[in-house]
Amino acid sequence: MTTLNDRDALLENLGLDAQNKAALGKLLNTGNIAQASEGADGRMKATVRINPDEICWDPSILVLPHGGDLDLELINDDQNTHCALLPSNGDKKFIWLVNHSKGRASLNLDGPGYYWYSSPSGNDEGRGLTAVIVVLGDVPPEARLDRPDQPRPF
């Protein structure tokens, strides 16, 4: 058995936190978590990057305080070419990220919920370049059910 505090150490000891150690790729969802910042106009900003040899989006969990528009900066510090296919209302957004490149994506997500994105090149997704954008918040009041507050899961 392990506890939450042991998680990072255990992943490292087992070799599941990097590519081509215990497994071929880096286990999904072993990366970092971060929050987007919000400007006065309500637009949100964040940066995700691919660090050298980590084959992982950093952060791999990006949290938005609410649905809306996100200006995302994408940086590839790796020594291989990757790309990103991102969720957005209207159409998915695609960008190539050659070695040591920096690009931008403007996304619209109406949350709440979480949305996967990845680098659909080779099997980048399976090797670790799969991440999520989590949108917090509730739906607008007018969309909620007319009923008393109901018990939520423990």
Next chain:
Amino acid sequence: MTTSDYVDAGEAVDQGRLSGKVAGGEIAPPVTENLTYERILDARSEPENWLTYYGTYDGQRYSTLDQINTENVSRIGPAWIFQAGVSGIIAGTSTYSFEATPIVVDGVMFLSGWDGWVWALDGRTGKEIWRYKHAVPFDVSLCCGNVNRGVAVASGKVFFVTANAHVIALDAGTGKRVWDKTYGDVRAGESGTLAPIVVKNLVIVGSSGGEFGVRGHLDAFDVETGEHQWRSYMVPKPGEPGSESWPADGEAWARGGGNCWLTGTFDPETNLLYWGTGNPAPDFDGGVREGDNLYTDSIVAIDVDSGQIRWHYQCTPHDVWDYDSMSECILFERDGRKLLAHFDKNGYMFVLDRTNGERVSITPFVDRITWGAISRDGQVVPKIYPEEEGVEVHFYPGPAGAKEWTHAAYSPKTGWFYVPIQDVGATAARRRREFREGIPYWSAGVAVDIEEAVGYLSAFDADGNEKWRWRNELPMCASVLATAGDLVFAGEPSGEFNAYDARTGDLLWQFQCGSGHHSSPVTYAIDGRQYIAVPVGWGGWAEGFLPGMLGAGHGSALIVFALPEQTPSRGDH
């Protein structure tokens, strides 16, 4: 290394630009600009188009096109195929299904897929004109698969709902969003799966999510602005008419289900929408919701202008078998009487007077009905149902019903209804649970039969007399299309798409589509050539209606059939 050393990767682009499929200009011809309420009312006068979910407001799924007929249907073949495909990780990857009805307006097809996809296609070639993709959360609560049943088109706009309960208007020319409204609470387990219907200045949508213990509702929005016009709940609050059918104490009504998760029909003369409602929640534990539980499992007539309920007829009072009555209400007339026909999951065909909801006839339409019985005078007698905690009972039809959501058709030419039938049972044991928001609220363990599942396509007259039956080794789980060519089209779960003689039931033509059918075929014509279009893609809630096909491959193709082009046409429209 400094920041300035980075290669500029630029701005992410729409994925559609890299598809190689977008036609020149990306703009659809302005075929929908003059698609008015009056024109939709008279949709049968333009059979070259399929203007609403059911083709016409009356829900008949019947076309007067007759170029393809009993004499020549054996010679039709694929004219074009649209492969939707997927990329990236979608919500409900294992349960997506292609369940849509295509809409066709003057040569342009508007089509929705699963996971927020909408396309405009050239109806003659299948070439993609534009596409829209809504971002659907991976964790959205979906009872029965990642599915969408189609779009509505009017006034230069395309309307559809998303799995996270938005109703969206797109510009029909460009596919760009015009307005976007949230009409359901995804945290409560609500979602959107139906095709909207446009009546007058309103686009009307219903909620999905009865399995999560929500309170079902219909919503109407202004076509032009998206401004909310009315909401009509299908479970009354305490003190409202019908609330006496719920426990006086507690909050069973607040979690009562009754969702409007399929498209209704409309009669301009009565000014009423006819909408079927879903099961009560929890599905199988009636002990926590004593009473008839109105307006669940009901046909509800709603004034389209105000959203007020005018009358209702409940098909399964106090349902403990998951027998939603959400399916089609087909409007027809006999002996001058304005009637409505409904084939319910509980195995009975209901014919009602649609002006007042008066019962005209009730007839069983499937062989095996053991859950209970409904007499011809409308008395419902339950016999077998999950009652005691943990005690298994077996009943027919299972929770997918003798007919699932997929639609029957009616031919005014023959006067008969053509019904896809599932003859499948299930075993259920009550397992009471506490309600928690956003968590499935079934209160039973349910296993649907894998063996002994059969089906048929049957023709019935308006009195419920079976005129012919085509038997199948598997349940029939796709909508039916009837045409003036005296043809009936229906797909099989195993992939065959079939054409039958509407008068005899003889199988006249068959084509293996490569994936099972769980959608709604349509017909249309361009420059005098008639086409038959069917979305093909097995999946959805297969564990509920045909678990014996859970291992079948998913598909994502729209296949369009026509006679060979060199064939002299007759009956050009």
